[in-house]
Structures are given as C-alpha cells and as structure tokens.
C-alpha cells in the first residue's frame with residue numbers, strides 16, 4: 001500500500017476515533033507494519049499456529065454453503081431469539097434485536113451497529129455453514145460443557161464505521177469475511193501494556209483505552225491489515241486488537257485450541273491468567289484445565305486421519321522450549337496438570353517419528 005493511500009486512510013478513520021490520528025507518526029514506519037494477505041499454505045499455517053503468528057489467507061475455503069447470497073439466506077430464517085446489538089461509538093447503547101431487524105438495519109447502513117454475540121451452534125443458522133470444516137482441528141469440540149463453550153461459533157455483523165475497543169481474547173481465533181471489509185490493528189497484549197497501549201479486557205477502566213499510532217508503530221509485535229471478502233484471518237490469542245469496519249461486514253468467527261497451539265495457549269493462561277480468571281480466585285476454573293487435560297490424554301493419531309499434527313507436533317514442542325525461558329518452563333512443568341499434558345503431547349510426537 002502506498003504512503004498517500006495510507007495517509008488518506010488514517011486521516012479518514014481518525015475522524016471516527018481520535019486515537020488513530022497520524023500526529024507525530026512516520027508514514028514510513030506505518031507502511032512497514034502493513035501485512036498483506038497470501039495464498040493458503042498448510043506448512044505456513046501450521047507453523048504460524050504453533051509460533052503464535054498471524055495467518056491471513058485470501059483463498060482459504062469458503063464456509064458458506066447456503067443457497068443464494070448470505071443476506072437473503074439470513075433474512076429468510078425464522079428464529080425466535082433476540083440478540084445483543086451495540087449502537088454508537090466508544091460508549092455504545094445496547095439493544096436486543098431479532099435477526100430480521102438486524103439484517104434490515106445492516107442493509108440500511110444508517111446507524112453504527114455491531115453484533116458479536118450471535119452464536120449459531122444448535123440454531124437454524126448453523127445449516128448455512130460447513131462447521132465441520134471450520135472446526136477441523138478444534139479440540140474445544142471434543143471437550144465437555146464449559147471448555148467446549150469457549151469455541152463460540154459466531155456470526156459477526158457490523159455496519160460501516162463501527163470501531164471495536166482494544167481487547168484481547170483468551171484463545172486463538174479465526175475470522176472469515178463473507179461480505180464487506182475491516183481494518184485490523186494488532187499487537188502483543190503484554191508489550192502494549194508495558195508501553196501504555198491499553199486493553200479493555202486486562203484493565204479495570206470505564207473510559208476509552210489509551211492508544212496512539214506513534215507508540216503502536218514502535219512495538220515489535222504490531223501490524224495492521226485489511227480483512228475483506230473471501231479472506232480468512234487466524235489471530236493468536238496473545239494479540240490485542242482494535243478493529244474498524246470500513247465497509248458493512250458479515251463474517252463468521254470462532255475460537256480454537258489445537259494440538260499445535262496447545263502448549264503456547266496453556267502457558268499464556270498459566271503465566272498471565274486468561275481474561276476469565278482476572279477477577280476470580282485462582283482455582284475457580286480448575287475444571288476447565290481438567291477437561292483439557294482429559295481431552296489431550298485421550299487423543300490418538302489412530303483417530304486422526306489428517307497427519308498434519310504428526311508432521312508439526314514435534315516442531316511445536318521444540319519451539320515451546322526455545323520460546324519460553326527455562327524458569328517459565330520449570331514453573332509450568334512443576335504443575336501436575338500441565339506436566340501431564342506436556343507428556344501426552346511428547347508421547348504423541350515421538351510415537352510418530
């Protein structure tokens with residue numbers, strides 16, 4: 001993307017959100033942080049998954065399998081439930097709308113609106129998508145109750161100029177764009193916090209999170225990119241993000257944990273606490289970890305025809321050893337549940353090589 005287009009884009013969006021102002025920001029630095037989408041590649045995808053890097057593919061499969069266009073298909077669904085919709089900017093108003101009302105408002109595109117809680121599992125909407133393919137490697141589906149619900153297969157709907165406050169999610173996530181276009185700005189949550197870039201999930205604040213582009217471009221972990229029609233984004237859970245809808249958007253997203261990001265995700269939770277534990281006593285969600293442990297223990301390659309894991313699992317464990325300090329590894333492995341999962345993964349990897 002050239003510097004003139006970058007300057008025009010940020011001038012325009014800073015009118016929606018002043019924290020995106022270009023004041024004091026070198027366009028050169030911002031340009032270097034721009035990430036382009038690429039063609040899908042198994043090897044790269046799995047490597048990014050265990051290394052905790054962003055994957056942005058422009059030709060990953062399309063999960064929509066409904067007839068005709070998605071807008072018509074959604075508006076034809078008779079579904080007696082109301083969904084939480086946010087209207088407005090930084091301190092949005094909340095209203096509860098039926099699906100047909102959401103689609104009507106989305107089509108009008110006159111109000112800034114965002115819906116992120118439209119969960120589709122076990123609803124008539126799920127038939128419009130190839131959920132098996134979307135969740136191919138997702139261990140959450142093999143876990144019972146609380147952990148399984150962390151998958152959150154959701155339709156994401158927003159109108160133009162919606163801005164999502166800076167936040168991180170507990171797990172790696174996938175986002176496939178069916179219609180429209182969003183601008184994403186991402187950075188490592190801890191690196192951001194250390195440098196004054198705030199995150200609504202990690203801080204107890206009731207005002208807009210501090211963010212400034214001048215600091216953003218200096219972060220080692222920062223990047224920005226577009227997610228448009230047909231693009232699929234896989235975002236590691238340790239990356240905070242601020243997202244602006246440039247063209248009214250419909251997409252599908254979910255969270256996932258696989259054998260390849262298991263050690264990285266669980267290490268992050270153990271060392272820094274997942275968001276859900278921040279205001280809770282430390283052992284309140286012990287059953288979540290227990291469920292993951294029993295799921296990992298029961299995995300066998302015999303039941304897993306896709307051998308991507310076999311090729312990459314050993315590398316993912318080696319990478320975990322490189323990435324985490326010996327102090328952190330000792331701390332993590334001293335915890336019986338973590339150690340048990342680690343031994344299960346190692347046995348799976350070694351049996352295959």
Ligand SMILES: [Fe+2]
Pocket residue numbers: 167168169241
């Ligand atoms: Fe998010």
